[in-house]
Amino acid sequence: MFAYYLELAVRSLRRNPGLTVLMVLAIGFGVSASMTMYAVFRGVSADPIPWKSSKLFVPQIDAWGPDHRENGEPLSKLTYIDAMALMHQHRAFRQSAIIGVSRLIVPPRDNQNDGLFNASGYAVFSDFFPMLDVPFHYGGGWSADDDARQNPVIVIGDHLNQVMFGGGNSVGKTIAIDDHIYRVVGVLRHWNPQPEFFFLRRFRRDGPDFFLPFQTEISNSAQGRGEMGATCGPSDGSVQTFKELLRSDCVWISYMVELDDQAAVRAYRQYLDAYASQQQQLGRFQWGPNNRLRDLPAFLANEHVVPSDIPVSLVVAQGLLVVCLLNAMGLLFAKFLRRSSEIAVRRALGASLVSIYAQFLIEAAVIGATGGLLGLLLTVIGVLGIGVVMPPYLAALAQVDPSLLALTLLVAVTGTLLAALYPTYRASRVPPALQLKG
Numbered sequence: 001m002f003a004y005y006l007e008l009a010v011r012s013l014r015r016n017p018g019l020t021v022l023m024v025l026a027i028g029f030g031v032s033a034s035m036t037m038y039a040v041f042r043g044v045s046a047d048p049i050p051w052k053s054s055k056l057f058v059p060q061i062d063a064w065g066p067d068h069r070e071n072g073e074p075l076s077k078l079t080y081i082d083a084m085a086l087m088h089q090h091r092a093f094r095q096s097a098i099i100g101v102s103r104l105i106v107p108p109r110d111n112q113n114d115g116l117f118n119a120s121g122y123a124v125f126s127d128f129f130p131m132l133d134v135p136f137h138y139g140g141g142w143s144a145d146d147d148a149r150q151n152p153v154i155v156i157g158d159h160l161n162q163v164m165f166g167g168g169n170s171v172g173k174t175i176a177i178d179d180h181i182y183r184v185v186g187v188l189r190h191w192n193p194q195p196e197f198f199f200l201r202r203f204r205r206d207g208p209d210f211f212l213p214f215q216t217e218i219s220n221s222a223q224g225r226g227e228m229g230a231t232c233g234p235s236d237g238s239v240q241t242f243k244e245l246l247r248s249d250c251v252w253i254s255y256m257v258e259l260d261d262q263a264a265v266r267a268y269r270q271y272l273d274a275y276a277s278q279q280q281q282l283g284r285f286q287w288g289p290n291n292r293l294r295d296l297p298a299f300l301a302n303e304h305v306v307p308s309d310i311p312v313s314l315v316v317a318q319g320l321l322v323v324c325l326l327n328a329m330g331l332l333f334a335k336f337l338r339r340s341s342e343i344a345v346r347r348a349l350g351a352s353l354v355s356i357y358a359q360f361l362i363e364a365a366v367i368g369a370t371g372g373l374l375g376l377l378l379t380v381i382g383v384l385g386i387g388v389v390m391p392p393y394l395a396a397l398a399q400v401d402p403s404l405l406a407l408t409l410l411v412a413v414t415g416t417l418l419a420a421l422y423p424t425y426r427a428s429r430v431p432p433a434l435q436l437k438g
Contacts, residue, residue, distance in 0.1 A: 027367065029324060030320055031411055039398040040313075051133075058257075060075065061078060063075070063078070080246045080248075089271075093259060093260055094130060096126075098255065099252065101212065103120075105177050107163075123214045123218075125213070129155070150213065153183050153185045156211075157210060230250040325419045369412070379400070
């Protein structure tokens with residue numbers, strides 16, 4: 001019977017080509033707009049390290065008290081005092097404090113006419129690289145001993161390696177940054193996770209240029225608090241120098257830990273609360289513990305890392321799909337009711353309501369599948385061209401893959417079937433006697 005109803009559907013669609021084309025276009029355009037924006041949303045909100053994110057946690061310590069909380073939440077970054085206490089007590093399997101830095105780099109000798117150029121990167125601890133599974137072309141991260149000795153070592157990105165040394169294995173070479181000379185110990189493969197989850201809410205066009213040892217960076221004191229993006233409360237208004245920043249309750253340090261299992265997570269939560277209680281007893285905090293320890297997906301969701309215009313655009317695109325399906329429903333309603341006499345004859349000959357529903361829903365499925373095929377083509381074009389209306393580094397996150405194509409076709413067929421239910425119901429309820437008398 002399915003093949004018979006499919007044949008009837010094709011004949012019916014051929015009898016009204018204009019109406020068929022309108023329905024296919026409505027479904028195709030609606031589905032493609034919806035799925036193009038979904039591809040962008042999926043790319044922007046995707047887990048940046050899915051194989052390990054459940055083991056990565058962000059601790060938050062309330063250093064400002066209840067008068068400065070937003071929805072009861074502590075700030076997402078830590079003070080230098082708290083970050084160093086957590087690093088020295090080392091209660092996690094791996095952990096690292098993280099700050100963003102921007103530096104002037106001396107170009108190679110054969111490019112002296114180009115002058116200094118600016119590069120950006122991060123100051124981290126040695127645990128950072130194995131904790132985040134950072135990929136290397138050559139060498140690797142520095143050691144804990146380098147951290148302790150504040151050795152002038154550096155890990156550089158593939159782009160900076162190409163600019164400075166023409167690519168290749170540059171481990172052991174030196175690089176001049178500001179007034180300091182650093183020895184290269186590792187060269188990264190291309191690594192540009194979106195968002196840069198380890199520094200909270202940042203989307204970058206390119207990956208980091210370099211990584212420096214955290215304590216070496218602090219010792220050099222090459223940046224003031226403004227360049228490091230410190231956020232200071234009212235009690236820290238007198239902070240003017242870098243040394244004062246280190247002693248203040250200004251928050252400016254990102255922090256991440258790796259915890260292997262739920263027992264380790266519980267133990268670390270207890271440790272954070274005990275630390276906050278200790279600070280309260282010492283008189284630094286005047287309030288009880290108000291800490292957070294979220295795994296990476298939960299933390300990114302809580303921080304709303306997806307740009308606000310992306311969900312809005314997705315809702316608008318979904319609304320367009322609904323409008324297109326409503327238009328398709330109206331066209332199907334007119335098309336099905338026009339065939340009332342055909343339905344009456346079939347019912348008089350003994351056809352059941354189930355048969356009537358099967359016939360018209362199969363016809364709607366054919367329309368949906370055809371609109372879905374058009375939607376596939378338009379979705380591919382839309383995803384490839386989304387960079388025209390969005391920042392390229394965000395548009396690049398949208399990818400066409402088999403799952404997106406399958407979902408596009410499924411949405412088109414399912415949406416059309418849902419749109420056809422009411423027209424089919426109304427058409428099947430036409431009294432056969434009235435039509436036969438006519």
